[in-house]
Amino acid sequence: MPLVTVTKKTTLTQAYQLTAPSDMVAALSYLQPKGYSGNISMSAAGVWELWFQGSNQPGSHHGGIGNIVILENDAIASIVTPAQYSAVY
Secondary structure, eight states: OOOOOOOOOOOOEEEEEOOSHHHHHHHHHHHGGGTEEEEEEEOTTOOEEEEEEETTSSSEEEEETTOEEEEETTTEEEEEOHHHHHHHO
């Protein structure tokens, strides 16, 4: 099979830091019309977690307070840690 040259489209990348549970609600509210579903939970120790998955990509994503939701081209969402964020962006 021969290789085919492809060119990556310009990517608009936006970031949204989760600083409080209300940010998690806002993130889910923003992502839901884009085909994502998810939930927010709190452990007995008081640790909040956001989880979501999209109908347009395989797998799911989860993170907590301090993590960053990354949205590419207003369509593909993921969650990264602050260390991952500073290494890439």
